[in-house]
Amino acid sequence: MRVSIAAMAGGAVALTAASMLGVASAEAPAPTAAPRTVSVEGVATNVPIAQGASAATANAVYRQGMEAAVADAHSKAEFLAGKVGGSIGAAQSVAEGGGGISCTGGEGSTYVEYTGEQPDFGSPNVSVGPLRGSAIAAPQASPGRAPALRRRHRRHTATGKAAAAGTCTLSTQVSVAYLLN
Numbered sequence: 818m819r820v821s822i823a824a825m826a827g828g829a830v831a832l833t834a835a836s837m838l839g840v841a842s843a844e845a846p847a848p849t850a851a852p853r854t855v856s857v858e859g860v861a862t863n864v865p866i867a868q869g870a871s872a873a874t875a876n877a878v879y880r881q882g883m884e885a886a887v888a889d890a891h892s893k894a895e896f897l898a899g900k901v902g903g904s905i906g907a908a909q910s911v912a913e914g915g916g917g918i919s920c921t922g923g924e925g926s927t928y929v930e931y932t933g934e935q936p937d938f939g940s941p942n943v944s945v946g947p948l949r950g951s952a953i954a955a956p957q958a959s960p961g962r963a964p965a966l967r968r969r970h971r972r973h974t975a976t977g978k979a980a981a982a983g984t985c986t987l988s989t990q991v992s993v994a995y996l997l998n
Contacts (some may be wrong), residue, residue, distance in 0.1 A: 853997040855897050859890025862988040870933035879936035882989040890993040906996030913939045916989030931985055
């Protein structure tokens, strides 16, 4: 008889514990699905830059190029979102993709060396995000460390001629991820 009472008491305790766990798990917040996003690559090409531009001018032209690349990314994201029956929301991340400058000589088909200062093309695949509102925080340098020197990237001519009068253009790209509504 004692065994029967002990078995019933043990069963009652087990049922009570199981019902408490069931209530606790039912009250726990449901796991949320990851937000849907659309990621695009914005590109700007043929942004004019003067042969022999100063660093300030080169950086200003590069920022114009990045602005155009972000507008291109926004347009692409809207198109893609519309194709899947959605719309785009706030930008979730943005990554600078770097860029380059190419020049052609007076003949129009010969590449010549760009002789101006290089803009700060940054480091490709360095992203900033998630974004809060419209603020984009720039990565901060570590205190006490000297900034790394950047190598100049120049396009060299096949003939080795000095840069001739011609046209130079800057190209750049950015990657942007938007929420998909």
